[in-house]
Amino acid sequence: MTHDQHDLDVLARAIAIAAEIHGRQRDENGDPRILRVLRAMMMADGEVAQTRIVVSDILASSKEWTLERLRGEGFGDDVLGGDGKAGRRKDGK
Helix, strand or coil, rough: HHHHHHHEEEHHHHHHHHHHHCCEECCCCCCHHHHHHHHHHHHCHHHHHHHHHHHHHHHCCCCCCCCCHHCCCCCCCCHHHCCCCCCHHHHHH
């Protein structure tokens, strides 16, 4: 598997997790919540940067998905951040 293919596979997994988390949620405009995540993702350049955005949403939106769990799913420091603080608010939630 090439590096580019791995990046794309990790991005696809992140999108699937985010879609699972947001399920049938709607935003204030009545649009599916996942679309906000996807729009933000599309503003980034490259799969690694796009995955970082989706992972940040996952960590901010779900208590079940932790850095450790994401690492167990194959997400690396390139998208999780080496400082262990990717996507977490200042209060640690």
